[in-house]
Amino acid sequence: MSFRKVNIIILVLAVALFLLVLHHNFLGLS
Structure with missing residues (x-):
């Protein structure tokens, strides 16, 4: 998995x- 994909999942x-x-x-x- 790419670092960008990991960041998106965490976000x-x-x-x-x-x-x-x-x-x-x-x-x-309420």
């Missing part, structure tokens, strides 16, 4: 994790 995982935490926080507030 996608980071965004997915961020959205998951954000969604969890919204559920906690």
Whole structure:
């Protein structure tokens, strides 16, 4: 795997994790 592909995968995982935490926080507030 190329370095660029690894960076893209890490970026996608980071965004997915961020959205998951954000969604969890919204559920906690409501």
